[in-house]
Amino acid sequence: MSAAEYVRNPDLVILQRRLFAPTYMGPGKWVIYDTSTRRSHLAVRSEDDVRTKDIPRVLKYLIDDWPHSNNLPRCIVDQLLHAGLVVECDTRATSPKRPENFLSKFQRIVHDYPFVDYSSPEAYQFDRALMAEYADESEMPSIWTKRTGKSITLPDVSWSDLEAGTQGRDFDLNGLASVLRFSFGQIGSFRVPGGERVRKANPSGGAKHPTEGWLEMGHSWCGIQPGTYFYDPENHALVQTETQTPASAGAGLTLSVRSRLERAMWRYRDPRSSRAVLFDAGHVIENLFILLRFLGTDAYLHPGRLLCGFGADDFREPELGRIDIPIDNSPLGLSPVYHGSAANTTEQDIGEPFVLNPFAYFTLKNGGLTGNIAYPKHRRVDLSPVEFSILTHCIPSSRGAPSRSRDRYTTTKDIVEAIPCSSEADIERLESNGLLLRQTHASVLWPQVRRWAEKGWYLPLLAWTEASTPAGHAVPTEREASNGRSISGLTDIAKPLRKRxxxxxxxxxxxxxxxxxxxxxxxxxxxxxxxxxxxxxxxxxxxxxxxxxxxxxxxxxxxxxxxxxxxxxxxxxxxxxxxxxxxxxxxxxxxxxxxxxxxxxxxxxxxxxxxxxxxxxxxxxxxxxxxxxxxxxxxxxxxxxxxxxxxxxxxxxxxxxxxxxxxxxxx
Ligand SMILES: Cc1cc2nc3c(=O)[nH]c(=O)nc-3n(C[C@H](O)[C@H](O)[C@H](O)COP(=O)(O)O)c2cc1C
CATH class of the missing domain: 3.40.109.10 (NADH Oxidase)
Structure with a gap:
């Protein structure tokens, strides 16, 4: 068979090595990753590539209009075949069509994940040794996050507030205090080797309890001023944040259910574990609904917007659900629309360096190469090899900024000088499509992205970015009301919440x-x-x-x-x-x-x-x-x-x- 009878493996994505494998310290800026086998290859430049300032040869073979411009020697084709980078036309290339987005690839990556086999006792020993290693590396994040800001202590609540006969009052601050306390607060504790863990009304993978609650108020209620508040379960208080308040005043209360990911990431450093934090949020959301229903209050669930505003708080605590609680005749179930806060992408300073968008990944399509991003906009752009060289040149140093060394200066002038055949028009096109970001914008994003990448969560981040509802967009229309839902079978809700x-x-x-x-x-x-x-x-x-x-x-x-x-x-x-x-x-x-x-x-x-x-x-x-x-x-x-x-x-x-x-x- 000649090269023409093979196709490039359609399941490949090309990822930034620093984000995919941040602990690897050797050469190579790109990883070629097979999303169906989870096999990854580092693309490293040969001495010749370095001399000719070219991208690694293996990438050239794959992105140079395969197979037409490739008169590749048989031995190279065999190597590509052996590595699974090209495949026979009638195998994977013709497998059932799936959406061409990252989410679809991500589902394949985490499907049938190769978990540790816990049927042997060594697996538990391995687990303990791994945790000890993690603990040496960095302190396990507390399940209580210290919040700074003006704090409002909520009324004390007790289990007797959940006894039959106490429900059906008007929803007031006591009601809110009960809902928050019994959904997010500590119920008990239990011992594990080497420490004590907090028990809450919901189970949680590794007892990490990442799910948190923020309260958004469009107007003042029960003496609390409009604003966005963290619920601080450790102190049973609302702590005012500087986060922008929803634009739609009068829309009642909204509970934004968030996930403080660092708690789960510290222990679970693989892409499949992102699933557990979504289930965790589901557990807490059900508790919230049960409590709201018990108190006779309507509530409406909207899907979370995940990274929504792409601000630091959103990266640290993405939103996994929104519950609207209409109060004081406020409009029912209108989840507020946010405005602003998406980073400004129209930087005008032409002398400012460029940096590759940390959300950019690349796929092989129609013989060529496609650049994909889901932030700051959704884009799929066909790229020339020269454009890919420009993007490679603009991969930041490990700090997320262009390095000090001369060959990595990345202003328009620097790029045109450094990359043969590149032009200002190429750079403009890459910037207008969001693949290149201005340094000011990129330096805000990179540290946040690195936080996920360092814990092996770069792939979930790409998937979640695609699934996010960005700032300025209405939340999805799915709406679930609590009021039609029975809590029968749970007449005494205090007992199961307390004893689970x-x-x-x-x-x-x-x-x-x-x-x-x-x-x-x-x-x-x-x-x-x-x-x-x-x-x-x-x-x-x-x-x-x-x-x-x-x-x-x-x-x-x-x-x-x-x-x-x-x-x-x-x-x-x-x-x-x-x-x-x-x-x-x-x-x-x-x-x-x-x-x-x-x-x-x-x-x-x-x-x-x-x-x-x-x-x-x-x-x-x-x-x-x-x-x-x-x-x-x-x-x-x-x-x-x-x-x-x-x-x-x-x-x-x-x-x-x-x-x-x-x-x-x-x-
Ligand atoms: C999403 C999720 C995944 C979990 N996975 C496991 C698991 O794989 N193995 C296990 O022993 N426990 C698992 N658990 C149970 C937790 O370890 C348990 O909830 C936690 O230690 C707190 O204990 P508690 O539920 O008794 O309060 C899981 C719980 C949740 C919610």
Missing amino acids: ITSRSFTDQQITSSRLRSIIQHSLVADSSVSTATLFIAPFKISGLPAETLHYWDNVNNQFVTTENRATVDDIVRVTIGQGWVRNCAAMIWLMSTIDTGCPRHYVSPHVLLGRIAQRVALLSTTHELGVFQTPATLDADLAALLGCEPSPDTLSYSVAIGATSRKAAV
Whole structure:
């Protein structure tokens, strides 16, 4: 076969090495990454490339109008084939079409993720050693973030405020205090080797509890001035921020549900872990809804805008959900539109250096090279090899600024001098498309981006950037009301909120199928307008449901439907990456949903939905004196095979094991 009979691997993306692999200290500015195999290649310049001031040869082979201008020797083609950088026409190149965005690629990257296999005790030792290494490197972030600003202490609340008969009052400051305290505040604590962890009303991966609440008020209410406030759970206070207040005064209260990512990132340094923080937010959002509903207050959920304003606070605490609470006859459920705060991109200083946009990644299309960004605008731009050389030249030093050395000066004049055949027009085009940023703008973004990159979260950042609703845009229209939602099955809400813990040991006691049915039925919060959930159930100790059978839940007729498939205890342990905690459970429930990667704005919704359902399962099980264990760590392909489903990168699953428990919670 000649080069013409191969195509460039369509799953490749070209990424900035400093952001993809920030701890690597050797040469090479670009990484070629296969999003379907997770294989990465460093593109390094040969001595000849350095002498001719060229980009690495391997990139030249790939981006130079493949295959027409490539009269490549057979040995080079073989090397490219061997590395998976080119493929035979009839293999991956013709696989089913997926949206051409990063989100779609990201789902493939995190699909069937190669988790550590916890079936061996060494895995836990490895985990502990890794955490010790991380701790040597940097202090574990506290789960309480110190907030600075004017602080307003909220009224004291107690569990008796949640007793039956206390609901239905007007929503006032006491109500708000209860909602915030019991959703974000500490409920208890538990010991782990080497320390103590905080317990809240929701479970949280590694007990990191990254989910936070900000309160936005368009007008004064109960003596509190309009503004944006952090809820400070440690001091049960609102702390005024300098963040811009929503433009639409009079729209009631909005709870912006955020995630303080550094807490989760410190422990989980892989792209798949970004999923857990979205589930975490779903758990907290459900608590907020349950409490608001208990207090007789309407509430409307809108999907979070993720990085929205692209300010420092948004990078540190992206928004994963917005809950509007209408008060004092304010308009119902109108989530405010933000104005301004997106960085100014129309810098006029022609002498100012340029820097490559940290959100830029490159794909191979139509024989050439395409530059892609989702911030400050969504752009997909075909690039010439010269333009790519310009962008390579403008990769900043490790500090995010052009280096002091002469060859890296990056004003228009410097670039034209340094890059053969480049012109001012090329630079103008790259700037107008957002691939090149002015130094002032880039130096604000780079430190924020690096924070994610240093913890191995650059790929989620690219995906989340694409799924963000930028400042100045109305939030997506999806709206879920709390008022139609039943909290039946949860008449005493204080007990489950207070007593919920994660169970890692189950007893042999059987559970009746009617009890399991009741838990599932009451757990299914109304599907959101963009996401639906499907539940599969593997019973092991459920009277009336034979062990090792497999069922799905018929949401219309509220019944289990038996499938032809079967699942053994070994199967469920295996798909739960060997975590033996689930071995003795009475039933394993898989909550499943689908991500529509063609519609990035709706990316957060199915995650939040599954988190909300899992929180309900946890609270209802606690009411029934049952224990729950939950994890998103699943072998996706094995789970699909077990359930008899087609494996898809866009399928989202969340595993929830329930069973009778001695309530001895291991860690
Ligand atoms: C999204 C998510 C993922 C989790 N993943 C695991 C897991 O893989 N293994 C595990 O042992 N516990 C897991 N947990 C449980 C947490 O470790 C547990 O919630 C945390 O230690 C706090 O304990 P508590 O739930 O008893 O308050 C997870 C919890 C959540 C919400």
